[in-house]
Amino acid sequence: MTATTAAQVAARPTPPSHVKRDIAILATLAIIAWAFLTIDVRLDRLIDLPERLWSLFQRMFLPPDWSYIEVALPAMVASIQMAWIGTLIGAVLSLPLGFFGAKNISSGPVSNAVRVFLNAIRAFPEVVLAVVVFVPIAGLGPVAGALAIGIHSIGTLGKLTAEAIESIDSGPVEAARATGAPTLAVQRWGVLPQVLPEIVAFWLYRFEINLRAAAVLGIVGAGGIGAVLSNTLSYRRFDKAGLAIIVVVIATILIDQISGYVRRRIIEGSDRKAIQAEVFGEPGPDRAGR
Amino acid sequence: MIRFEKASVTYPGGVHALRDITLQIPDGQMMVIVGLSGAGKSTLIRTINGLVQPTSGDVTIDGRSIRHARGRELREIRGRIGMIFQTFNLVKRTTVLNNVLMGRLHATPSWRSVIGRYRADDVEIAMQALERVGIVDKAYVRASNLSGGQQQRVGIARALAQQPKILLADEPVASLDPPTSHVVMRDLQRINRELGITTIVNLHFLDLAKVYGERIIGLRGGELVYDGTAAHADENVFRDIYGRSLTADDVLEPVPAV
Amino acid sequence: MTAATPAVQRPPRPKRSLAVPAGLLGAILITLWAASEQFGIGFDIAAILEDLSKGSLILTEVLQPNFAFFPRTIEPMIETIQMAIIAATIGCAIALPAGFLASRVTAPGRISLAVTRSILNVIRALPDLLYAMVFVTALSIGPLAGILALIFFNIGVGAKLLSETVDAVDRGPIEAADAAGSTHVQMVRTGVFPQVLPNYVAFSLYVFELNIRASTVIGIVGAGGIGNTLNAQMGFFNFNNVGLIILELFILVFVIELISIQLRRRLT
Numbered sequence: 058m059t060a061t062t063a064a065q066v067a068a069r070p071t072p073p074s075h076v077k078r079d080i081a082i083l084a085t086l087a088i089i090a091w092a093f094l095t096i097d098v099r100l101d102r103l104i105d106l107p108e109r110l111w112s113l114f115q116r117m118f119l120p121p122d123w124s125y126i127e128v129a130l131p132a133m134v135a136s137i138q139m140a141w142i143g144t145l146i147g148a149v150l151s152l153p154l155g156f157f158g159a160k161n162i163s164s165g166p167v168s169n170a171v172r173v174f175l176n177a178i179r180a181f182p183e184v185v186l187a188v189v190v191f192v193p194i195a196g197l198g199p200v201a202g203a204l205a206i207g208i209h210s211i212g213t214l215g216k217l218t219a220e221a222i223e224s225i226d227s228g229p230v231e232a233a234r235a236t237g238a239p240t241l242a243v244q245r246w247g248v249l250p251q252v253l254p255e256i257v258a259f260w261l262y263r264f265e266i267n268l269r270a271a272a273v274l275g276i277v278g279a280g281g282i283g284a285v286l287s288n289t290l291s292y293r294r295f296d297k298a299g300l301a302i303i304v305v306v307i308a309t310i311l312i313d314q315i316s317g318y319v320r321r322r323i324i325e326g327s328d329r330k331a332i333q334a335e336v337f338g339e340p341g342p343d344r345a346g347r
Numbered sequence: 348m349i350r351f352e353k354a355s356v357t358y359p360g361g362v363h364a365l366r367d368i369t370l371q372i373p374d375g376q377m378m379v380i381v382g383l384s385g386a387g388k389s390t391l392i393r394t395i396n397g398l399v400q401p402t403s404g405d406v407t408i409d410g411r412s413i414r415h416a417r418g419r420e421l422r423e424i425r426g427r428i429g430m431i432f433q434t435f436n437l438v439k440r441t442t443v444l445n446n447v448l449m450g451r452l453h454a455t456p457s458w459r460s461v462i463g464r465y466r467a468d469d470v471e472i473a474m475q476a477l478e479r480v481g482i483v484d485k486a487y488v489r490a491s492n493l494s495g496g497q498q499q500r501v502g503i504a505r506a507l508a509q510q511p512k513i514l515l516a517d518e519p520v521a522s523l524d525p526p527t528s529h530v531v532m533r534d535l536q537r538i539n540r541e542l543g544i545t546t547i548v549n550l551h552f553l554d555l556a557k558v559y560g561e562r563i564i565g566l567r568g569g570e571l572v573y574d575g576t577a578a579h580a581d582e583n584v585f586r587d588i589y590g591r592s593l594t595a596d597d598v599l600e601p602v603p604a605v
Numbered sequence: 606m607t608a609a610t611p612a613v614q615r616p617p618r619p620k621r622s623l624a625v626p627a628g629l630l631g632a633i634l635i636t637l638w639a640a641s642e643q644f645g646i647g648f649d650i651a652a653i654l655e656d657l658s659k660g661s662l663i664l665t666e667v668l669q670p671n672f673a674f675f676p677r678t679i680e681p682m683i684e685t686i687q688m689a690i691i692a693a694t695i696g697c698a699i700a701l702p703a704g705f706l707a708s709r710v711t712a713p714g715r716i717s718l719a720v721t722r723s724i725l726n727v728i729r730a731l732p733d734l735l736y737a738m739v740f741v742t743a744l745s746i747g748p749l750a751g752i753l754a755l756i757f758f759n760i761g762v763g764a765k766l767l768s769e770t771v772d773a774v775d776r777g778p779i780e781a782a783d784a785a786g787s788t789h790v791q792m793v794r795t796g797v798f799p800q801v802l803p804n805y806v807a808f809s810l811y812v813f814e815l816n817i818r819a820s821t822v823i824g825i826v827g828a829g830g831i832g833n834t835l836n837a838q839m840g841f842f843n844f845n846n847v848g849l850i851i852l853e854l855f856i857l858v859f860v861i862e863l864i865s866i867q868l869r870r871r872l873t
Contacts, residue, residue: 077871078871078872080871081867081868081871081872082872085868085872088690089690089691089694092686092687092690092691092694093690093691093694095687096684096687096688096691096748097684097748098747098748098749098752099747099749102744102747102749103749106743106744106753109743109744110743113739113742113743135645135646137639138638138639138640138645138646139639139646141635141636141639142636142639142640142645142646142648145636176859177855180851180854180855180858181851182818182821182822182851182854184821184822184825185667185821185835185839185847185851188839189663189664189667189839189844189847190660190661190663190664191660193656193659193660193662193663194653194656194657194659194660195652195653195656198646198647199646199647200646200647200648200649200653203646203648204653269731269732269733270732272732272734272735273732273733273734273735273822276734276738276825276826277825283734286735286738287738290738290739290742293742302731302735305730305731305735306727306730306731307730309729309730309731310726310727310730313726313729313730319628322624
């Protein structure tokens with residue numbers, strides 16, 4: 058290492074300061090610390106936690122009640138059906154809403170109104186929708202669950218659809234308009250082919266999420282595997298609950314794999330795009346060429 | 348001294364990327380490798396630091412075999428070999444200095460890297476490397492904000508920060524315009540002469556090869572077909588290496604036909 | 606004189622891919638099966654449309670929030686926020702190494718990759734509410750069960766998001782780090798992590814938002830937060846209060862999204 062002259066050192070730039078960034082980091086850390094310190098939780102419970110979890114684990118899985126599959130499997134199927142119908146409802150209804158919510162297709166005020174409406178729907182947890190609206194309509198059971206899942210999905214799917222439409226290449230649309238085609242035809246031939254693969258990928262991803270929602274809704278009365286889980290845990294039939302959990306895990310993983318495979322076949326990297334879109338509310342980076 | 352002893356590389360698909368290369372590169376030499384795309388230039392250069400392993404034969408550096416080096420030994424060997432790339436391979440989101448400091452990783456304990464605190468000595472070495480390529484004023488600039496030529500100089504600084512004995516350059520100027528290409532090649536030449544670092548450069552452009560290469564070797568189909576000085580490498584030699592007539596794409600600055 | 610152009614053979618019409626019509630047919634069949642009375646859930650659109658008005662009875666109550674109920678929601682809301690923060694912090698901290706282990710770009714070996722991915726698949730397969738039920742059973746009701754449930758949920762989501770991002774990074778810096786003699790950990794830290802940091806921050810904030818939404822649900826089984834209150838009010842048929850809670854959640858999520866946009870900009 059050669060010796061450096063004082064002049065050399067003086068000519069070097071100084072590290073820049075990042076005041077805003079540091080403040081943001083400190084603020085975040087402060088909030089996190091507040092949460093940890095002020096929560097009202099009995100820490101002594103944490104000490105016997107491992108033991109209690111292990112004991113529960115043993116009663117659930119070592120061994121599970123294999124014969125209970127007669128009950129668990131049909132229930133799981135019902136949950137899958139619930140999720141499927143729900144996703145279908147959400148997909149069908151969100152498609153036109155997505156078009157209306159896209160700023161480049163429909164006019165400003167209309168698209169804004171639609172977006173607010175979609176956000177409002179998203180705010181309603183499925184559980185509340187189910188209990189408040191759909192159980193009165195359809196009674197307890199998977200139909201109410203499917204409806205709740207469907208209507209809730211409209212919120213997210215509508216938003217993603219609108220954003221996908223907003224990011225399309227306007228060339229084909231202009232070309233279609235220039236031929237004098239009526240508006241609906243422009244949508245069908247100019248817009249739809251570009252966005253359909255991505256939208257279908259969103260639908261499939263939503264189906265995966267809705268499967269979990271279906272299991273959850275079962276706990277509040279929508280039947281299916283959720284009801285089985287709830288009953289077995291409430292009545293402390295842990296070996297049966299263990300089996301139900303195994304059924305849920307296997308079925309969910311299977312469906313995730315199949316759905317993921319189909320999605321990847323529909324578009325390259327669709328996993329990432331769907332997730333990116335879900336998280337950032339925008340179609341993935343490849344779309345915008347960033 | 349770098350020695351190739353009947354080194355061959357055959358990729359899993361059956362592609363013979365290198366065939367029986369036997370070669371000696373003395374310390375401090377500036378050697379240029381020319382050849383068509385796919386002739387094996389990239390493969391040859393990557394067998395030196397083990398990014399590609401020879402499937403038969405051996406490559407040794409000062410007697411130490413690359414082929415059998417693993418883990419810590421391999422990392423030690425690589426630590427002494429700097430490499431620059433056609434696409435620069437910088438971390439775009441972070442500063443120039445952080446990129447150059449990657450050259451000090453081989454001498455930095457993992458825990459320091461994880462928390463991002465390099466030793467002061469290492470930062471000093473990085474700064475000096477930046478000074479040597481004349482770009483220290485950009486030390487805290489985000490790498491993506493630099494021009495192509497500047498990014499490549501950062502790449503060179505990163506390699507220099509390793510305090511290497513060997514410098515590998517895989518098509519370092521293929522993405523740059525002619526004036527910038529000359530600047531970068533001159534930098535490499537200067538480093539080779541001033542610091543005595545063995546420099547091995549893959550070049551696509553024959554005019555650059557003639558100007559900057561002390562010794563030129565030509566590869567064709569994975570085989571060594573020429574090994575000589577720049578003075579002896581005329582158009583006929585290049586035609587041999589390329590197996591075809593030369594085109595304007597083969598030189599950086601085509602001289603227009605009169 | 607123009608030479609006669611040789612007759613150009615029209616290319617044969619490409620075989621229409623069967624994938625799309627097959628997929629569509631499959632989807633229709635599944636729908637019919639799923640909706641049928643005998644094999645499925647018995648979805649009868651006509652009956653639903655008939656009873657549609659019944660749904661609006663309660664809904665109108667919900668859409669008229671009872672603001673007087675607000676003071677009783679403050680403490681549970683704060684608890685929800687605390688739970689969400691704690692679970693997101695711990696969950697995302699664990700998801701960071703887990704995500705790197707689960708990506709073929711940064712996994713140290715094929716075995717650890719397969720193992721990590723399998724474990725994460727299992728973790729992700731269970732809905733948050735199920736974790737909540739299990740932890741409530743093991744620990745009795747209260748926010749601790751909720752936090753633990755959310756942590757598992759967060760690890761599942763966060764690690765998946767991170768591994769997908771890592772799968773897509775620019776491999777150039779990785780090659781450079783390897784060529785410079787770095788260890789595996791150093792390569793990940795200097796070559797990959799800077800590339801994924803902005804996404805990681807965004808995911809973490811997203812996960813935090815998910816926790817707030819999830820709190821309504823896990824409250825049903827007694828795992829703490831505003832969900833308990835929501836559940837209770839639904840049980841008492843106080844739907845005006847339910848409406849207030851939903852409104853509060855809506856506003857809260859909206860505010861969080863605003864803050865997270867700001868934070869994302871400043872932190873990266």
